[in-house]
Amino acid sequence: MPAPIAYPEHTVPHTALEDIQGLAIGLLTAAVGLTFLTYLGFITGQTAGLALIISYATGWSFGLVFTLVNLPFYAFAWKRMGAEFTLKSIGCVVALSVLVEWMPSAMRFEYLDPILGTAIFGVLTGFGLLGVFRHKGSLGGLGVIALIIQDRTGFRAGYVQLIVDAGLFAVAFFLFDSRTVLYSLFGAVILNGVIAFNHRRDRYIAN
Numbered sequence: 001m002p003a004p005i006a007y008p009e010h011t012v013p014h015t016a017l018e019d020i021q022g023l024a025i026g027l028l029t030a031a032v033g034l035t036f037l038t039y040l041g042f043i044t045g046q047t048a049g050l051a052l053i054i055s056y057a058t059g060w061s062f063g064l065v066f067t068l069v070n071l072p073f074y075a076f077a078w079k080r081m082g083a084e085f086t087l088k089s090i091g092c093v094v095a096l097s098v099l100v101e102w103m104p105s106a107m108r109f110e111y112l113d114p115i116l117g118t119a120i121f122g123v124l125t126g127f128g129l130l131g132v133f134r135h136k137g138s139l140g141g142l143g144v145i146a147l148i149i150q151d152r153t154g155f156r157a158g159y160v161q162l163i164v165d166a167g168l169f170a171v172a173f174f175l176f177d178s179r180t181v182l183y184s185l186f187g188a189v190i191l192n193g194v195i196a197f198n199h200r201r202d203r204y205i206a207n
Contacts, residue, residue, distance in 0.1 A: 014136075019136075022131050022132075022134065023088065023092060023131070023132060023135050025128075025131055026092075026128045026130070026131025026135070026137075027092060027096050027099060027132065028128070029125070029131065030096060030124065030125045030128025030139070031096055031100050031128070032103065032107075032124050032128075033121040033124030033125030034100050034121065034125060035103040035107060036117045036118075036120050036121045037117070037121040037125075037184075038052070038104070039104070039117070042114075042117075042118060042121075042180055042184040042187065043176070043180070043184045044184060045161060045162075045168050045169070045188045045192070046139075046168075047066070047070055047142055048066060048139065049184075049188075050069055050168070051066035051069050053175065054069070062101065063100055063101040066093065066097050066100075067094060067097050070089075070093050070140035073140050073145075074086055074089070074140070076144065076145075077140075077144045081144065081147070085137065088135070088136055088137035088138075089137050090140075092132055092138065093139055093140045115183070115186070118183050118184070118186050119186070121187045122187045122188070122190025122193075122194065123191075125191050126190065126192070126194025126195055126198075127194060129191075129195055133157075133195075142161065146160035146164075156195075157195055157196070161192045161195065162192045162196070165192065169185050169188070172184070
Protein backbone atom coordinates (compact mmCIF):
# COMPACT_ATOMS: atom_id res chain seq x y z
CA MET A 1 0.00 0.00 0.00
CA PRO A 2 1.48 3.42 -0.93
CA ALA A 3 2.33 5.81 1.85
CA PRO A 4 -0.19 8.61 2.50
CA ILE A 5 0.54 11.89 0.77
CA ALA A 6 2.18 14.43 3.05
CA TYR A 7 0.89 17.93 2.41
CA PRO A 8 3.18 20.80 3.38
CA GLU A 9 1.95 23.25 5.96
CA HIS A 10 2.02 26.90 4.88
CA THR A 11 2.86 28.74 8.07
CA VAL A 12 3.87 32.09 6.57
CA PRO A 13 1.13 34.58 7.52
CA HIS A 14 -0.68 36.59 4.88
CA THR A 15 0.33 40.23 4.62
CA ALA A 16 -2.32 42.95 4.81
CA LEU A 17 -2.07 43.45 1.03
CA GLU A 18 -2.49 39.71 0.41
CA ASP A 19 -5.58 39.71 2.63
CA ILE A 20 -7.09 42.70 0.85
CA GLN A 21 -6.58 41.29 -2.64
CA GLY A 22 -7.66 37.78 -1.62
CA LEU A 23 -10.86 39.00 0.05
CA ALA A 24 -11.61 41.41 -2.81
CA ILE A 25 -11.27 38.68 -5.45
CA GLY A 26 -13.34 36.27 -3.37
CA LEU A 27 -16.12 38.81 -2.81
CA LEU A 28 -16.22 39.88 -6.45
CA THR A 29 -16.45 36.26 -7.59
CA ALA A 30 -19.19 35.45 -5.08
CA ALA A 31 -21.15 38.57 -6.05
CA VAL A 32 -21.06 37.66 -9.74
CA GLY A 33 -22.36 34.19 -8.88
CA LEU A 34 -25.19 35.63 -6.78
CA THR A 35 -26.10 38.01 -9.61
CA PHE A 36 -26.62 35.01 -11.90
CA LEU A 37 -28.83 33.40 -9.25
CA THR A 38 -30.97 36.44 -8.46
CA TYR A 39 -31.49 37.17 -12.18
CA LEU A 40 -33.09 33.71 -12.45
CA GLY A 41 -35.20 34.33 -9.34
CA PHE A 42 -33.76 31.32 -7.53
CA ILE A 43 -32.58 30.96 -3.95
CA THR A 44 -29.61 29.43 -2.18
CA GLY A 45 -28.82 28.06 1.24
CA GLN A 46 -27.42 29.47 4.48
CA THR A 47 -28.09 33.04 5.58
CA ALA A 48 -27.81 34.26 1.98
CA GLY A 49 -30.70 31.97 1.09
CA LEU A 50 -32.73 33.17 4.06
CA ALA A 51 -32.03 36.76 3.05
CA LEU A 52 -33.13 36.06 -0.54
CA ILE A 53 -36.38 34.48 0.64
CA ILE A 54 -37.15 37.50 2.85
CA SER A 55 -36.15 39.86 0.05
CA TYR A 56 -38.44 38.16 -2.50
CA ALA A 57 -41.32 38.04 -0.01
CA THR A 58 -41.09 41.64 1.24
CA GLY A 59 -39.54 43.55 -1.65
CA TRP A 60 -36.74 44.78 0.63
CA SER A 61 -33.27 44.95 -0.86
CA PHE A 62 -31.13 41.83 -0.54
CA GLY A 63 -28.20 43.88 0.76
CA LEU A 64 -30.15 45.30 3.68
CA VAL A 65 -31.73 41.98 4.64
CA PHE A 66 -28.44 40.08 4.31
CA THR A 67 -26.70 42.55 6.61
CA LEU A 68 -29.46 42.41 9.24
CA VAL A 69 -29.76 38.60 9.19
CA ASN A 70 -26.06 38.27 9.97
CA LEU A 71 -26.04 40.58 13.01
CA PRO A 72 -26.79 37.91 15.67
CA PHE A 73 -23.84 35.80 14.55
CA TYR A 74 -21.17 38.43 15.10
CA ALA A 75 -21.16 38.20 18.89
CA PHE A 76 -20.81 34.43 18.64
CA ALA A 77 -17.99 34.76 16.09
CA TRP A 78 -16.14 37.31 18.26
CA LYS A 79 -16.16 34.92 21.23
CA ARG A 80 -15.29 31.76 19.30
CA MET A 81 -13.16 32.93 16.36
CA GLY A 82 -11.62 36.18 17.58
CA ALA A 83 -11.64 39.84 16.65
CA GLU A 84 -9.79 39.57 13.34
CA PHE A 85 -12.12 36.93 11.92
CA THR A 86 -15.22 38.81 13.11
CA LEU A 87 -14.15 42.20 11.76
CA LYS A 88 -13.17 40.69 8.42
CA SER A 89 -16.53 38.90 8.27
CA ILE A 90 -18.45 42.11 8.97
CA GLY A 91 -16.50 43.88 6.23
CA CYS A 92 -17.11 41.01 3.81
CA VAL A 93 -20.87 40.94 4.48
CA VAL A 94 -21.19 44.70 3.96
CA ALA A 95 -19.05 44.62 0.80
CA LEU A 96 -20.98 41.70 -0.68
CA SER A 97 -24.28 43.41 0.10
CA VAL A 98 -23.16 46.53 -1.79
CA LEU A 99 -21.82 44.53 -4.75
CA VAL A 100 -24.99 42.45 -5.14
CA GLU A 101 -27.11 45.61 -5.08
CA TRP A 102 -24.92 47.33 -7.69
CA MET A 103 -24.15 44.52 -10.14
CA PRO A 104 -27.58 44.13 -11.78
CA SER A 105 -27.25 47.69 -13.10
CA ALA A 106 -23.84 46.91 -14.56
CA MET A 107 -24.36 43.34 -15.83
CA ARG A 108 -27.51 42.26 -17.66
CA PHE A 109 -28.56 39.15 -19.56
CA GLU A 110 -30.69 38.81 -22.67
CA TYR A 111 -31.15 35.12 -21.89
CA LEU A 112 -29.68 32.83 -19.25
CA ASP A 113 -30.28 29.09 -19.25
CA PRO A 114 -31.35 28.10 -15.72
CA ILE A 115 -29.15 25.00 -15.53
CA LEU A 116 -26.07 26.88 -16.79
CA GLY A 117 -26.88 29.88 -14.60
CA THR A 118 -27.22 27.86 -11.40
CA ALA A 119 -24.08 25.86 -12.20
CA ILE A 120 -22.11 29.08 -12.75
CA PHE A 121 -23.52 30.44 -9.50
CA GLY A 122 -22.42 27.34 -7.59
CA VAL A 123 -18.89 27.33 -9.00
CA LEU A 124 -18.22 31.07 -8.76
CA THR A 125 -19.75 31.60 -5.34
CA GLY A 126 -18.08 28.44 -4.03
CA PHE A 127 -14.66 29.63 -5.15
CA GLY A 128 -15.42 33.09 -3.83
CA LEU A 129 -16.18 31.64 -0.41
CA LEU A 130 -12.95 29.63 -0.53
CA GLY A 131 -11.00 32.83 -1.09
CA VAL A 132 -12.73 34.52 1.83
CA PHE A 133 -12.20 31.51 4.12
CA ARG A 134 -8.50 31.28 3.28
CA HIS A 135 -7.97 34.88 4.34
CA LYS A 136 -9.63 34.34 7.73
CA GLY A 137 -12.99 35.80 6.88
CA SER A 138 -16.50 34.57 6.17
CA LEU A 139 -19.82 35.75 4.83
CA GLY A 140 -21.26 35.50 8.31
CA GLY A 141 -24.20 33.53 9.56
CA LEU A 142 -24.21 29.78 9.42
CA GLY A 143 -20.90 29.77 7.56
CA VAL A 144 -19.32 30.80 10.86
CA ILE A 145 -20.89 27.82 12.59
CA ALA A 146 -19.73 25.49 9.81
CA LEU A 147 -16.14 26.72 10.07
CA ILE A 148 -16.14 26.32 13.86
CA ILE A 149 -17.45 22.75 13.55
CA GLN A 150 -14.77 21.93 10.97
CA ASP A 151 -12.00 23.39 13.13
CA ARG A 152 -13.22 21.59 16.27
CA THR A 153 -14.22 18.20 14.83
CA GLY A 154 -12.70 17.88 11.36
CA PHE A 155 -16.17 17.46 9.82
CA ARG A 156 -15.94 19.52 6.65
CA ALA A 157 -17.70 22.89 6.46
CA GLY A 158 -19.24 22.07 3.10
CA TYR A 159 -20.99 19.01 4.52
CA VAL A 160 -22.27 21.01 7.49
CA GLN A 161 -23.72 23.56 5.10
CA LEU A 162 -25.32 20.83 2.97
CA ILE A 163 -27.13 19.47 6.03
CA VAL A 164 -28.43 22.93 6.96
CA ASP A 165 -29.41 23.61 3.35
CA ALA A 166 -31.45 20.40 3.25
CA GLY A 167 -33.65 21.81 6.01
CA LEU A 168 -33.91 25.22 4.37
CA PHE A 169 -34.93 23.75 1.01
CA ALA A 170 -37.47 21.49 2.68
CA VAL A 171 -39.16 24.65 3.98
CA ALA A 172 -38.74 26.35 0.58
CA PHE A 173 -40.98 23.70 -1.05
CA PHE A 174 -43.88 25.22 0.90
CA LEU A 175 -43.05 28.76 -0.27
CA PHE A 176 -41.96 28.41 -3.91
CA ASP A 177 -42.87 26.29 -6.91
CA SER A 178 -41.00 23.01 -7.25
CA ARG A 179 -39.09 24.17 -10.35
CA THR A 180 -37.55 27.10 -8.46
CA VAL A 181 -36.61 24.93 -5.50
CA LEU A 182 -35.07 22.12 -7.58
CA TYR A 183 -32.95 24.47 -9.70
CA SER A 184 -31.89 26.29 -6.54
CA LEU A 185 -31.00 23.01 -4.85
CA PHE A 186 -28.86 22.08 -7.85
CA GLY A 187 -26.86 25.29 -7.45
CA ALA A 188 -26.52 24.83 -3.69
CA VAL A 189 -25.19 21.28 -4.11
CA ILE A 190 -22.51 22.53 -6.53
CA LEU A 191 -21.54 25.41 -4.23
CA ASN A 192 -21.22 23.22 -1.14
CA GLY A 193 -19.44 20.54 -3.14
CA VAL A 194 -16.80 23.07 -4.18
CA ILE A 195 -16.26 23.98 -0.52
CA ALA A 196 -16.35 20.39 0.76
CA PHE A 197 -13.77 19.16 -1.77
CA ASN A 198 -11.44 22.12 -1.58
CA HIS A 199 -11.59 23.67 1.91
CA ARG A 200 -9.25 21.32 3.77
CA ARG A 201 -6.92 22.41 6.53
CA ASP A 202 -4.50 19.57 5.75
CA ARG A 203 -3.92 21.06 2.32
CA TYR A 204 -3.88 24.75 3.12
CA ILE A 205 -2.85 26.10 6.51
CA ALA A 206 -2.05 29.78 6.84
CA ASN A 207 -1.97 32.15 9.77
